[in-house]
Amino acid sequence: MAAVDFDLKFTYVLAGWEGSAHDALILANALEREDGLKVPTGKFFLVDAGYAMRLGFLPPYRGTRYHLKEYGRGNHPQNAKELFNLRHSSLRTSVERAFAAYKNRWKFVYNKPFHGYKTQVKVVLACAILHNWVLQYGEDEYFPPEETWDPEPNDEDPNDIVYDNHSWAQKRDEFANHMWANRGLANI
DSSP: OEEEOTTSOEEEEOOOOOTTSOHHHHHHHHHHSTTOOOOOTTOOEEOOTTSOOBTTEEOOOTTSOOSGGGGOTTOOOOSHHHHHHHHHHHHHHHHHHHHHHHHHHTGGGGSOOOSOHHHHHHHHHHHHHHHHHHHHHSOOOOSOOGGGOOOOOOOOOTTOOOSOOHHHHHHHHHHHHHHHHTGGGSOO
């Protein structure tokens, strides 16, 4: 699990879980750790549909159009939930671009590992640190240009409504309704 900021830098990385582990279990572990993920006061994280609604974490609306491709060719959002999901999807492309650059820069992560498990975890973390360093101080050739980025489709189960936090669901509704009410003031 990783968190990425708008500069496409990793702000938190939790390595070591198997790919079959459920997102909610990994997030719970990240929040329980002494050095774990902390939600800054007054902030929240955008998360994908694999996560339930909870304090500080905003997933898209399930069962509502989400992917940028679904809004192409004059097919504009028809309501507040669709507008929220469109903007959520637009912001999540930053995460996808950061991971694409990470994978392009460190192609050996695709290969069969030849190090022990503990070393593999350390390598993943070291690569994230070096990724951030390159963005801060070096030239970067691995980020796809934002205007040509085409994220892979998200295949999460839209019916996975597990324990959504109702107060944050209401907050998401407020954001969506505010966006909808003010849609003429900004570029959709």
